Every structure is written in structure tokens, then in C-alpha cells.
Amino acid sequence: MSRKKKGRIGSSFESFLKDEGTYEETSALAIKRTLAWQLENAMAKESLTKNEMAKRMHTSRSQLDRILDPNNDRIQLDTVFKAARALGREVRLELV
Numbered sequence: 001m002s003r004k005k006k007g008r009i010g011s012s013f014e015s016f017l018k019d020e021g022t023y024e025e026t027s028a029l030a031i032k033r034t035l036a037w038q039l040e041n042a043m044a045k046e047s048l049t050k051n052e053m054a055k056r057m058h059t060s061r062s063q064l065d066r067i068l069d070p071n072n073d074r075i076q077l078d079t080v081f082k083a084a085r086a087l088g089r090e091v092r093l094e095l096v
Helices: 013-020 023-045 050-057 061-068 077-086
Strands: none
Touching (some): 013 023, 023 061, 050 077, 061 077
């Protein structure tokens, strides 16, 4: 018995978000959540507390909490770079 591949029904999820007018907002939030997750994982690998991380970044603990908040999509690039440097990491950005 052979199986036939079924084609897609409708458009892509990306197209749906664009049609709904939420593509940019959704994409920005997804990127921010991924960034917060990566920062927390890197901190855990180095056994860094939030206080130690904030000290390395020369910022406050409350500012770090905002950076690590996956629902806060308001973060400046210089802050992202500062967090990466504090962990001995780099940030890569590209337009596609």
C-alpha cells in the first residue's frame, strides 16, 4: 500500500501572521525569548548567579531581570552585546 504525500492546505504560518498584521511583533518576541533562553543557559553553564552577571555587565539586578524576561521585547542592541561580552560570547546579526 503506497502513501501519497498530502499537499499543504492554505498558506504558511508566516503568511498567516503577515495577513493578520502580527508578523513583526511575533518575530521580535520569538527572537527575544530565544535570546533570554540562551543567556540563561550560558549563565547556568558558568554557574553564574543573576547578581554576579549584573556585576559583570556593570548594571543592576533589576535591569538584568528585564533582559532575561522573555516577554519583555524592549531591549537595546548595546545591552545585548554587553550581556554577551559578560559571558565571553559574541552576537551575530544578519539580514536575510
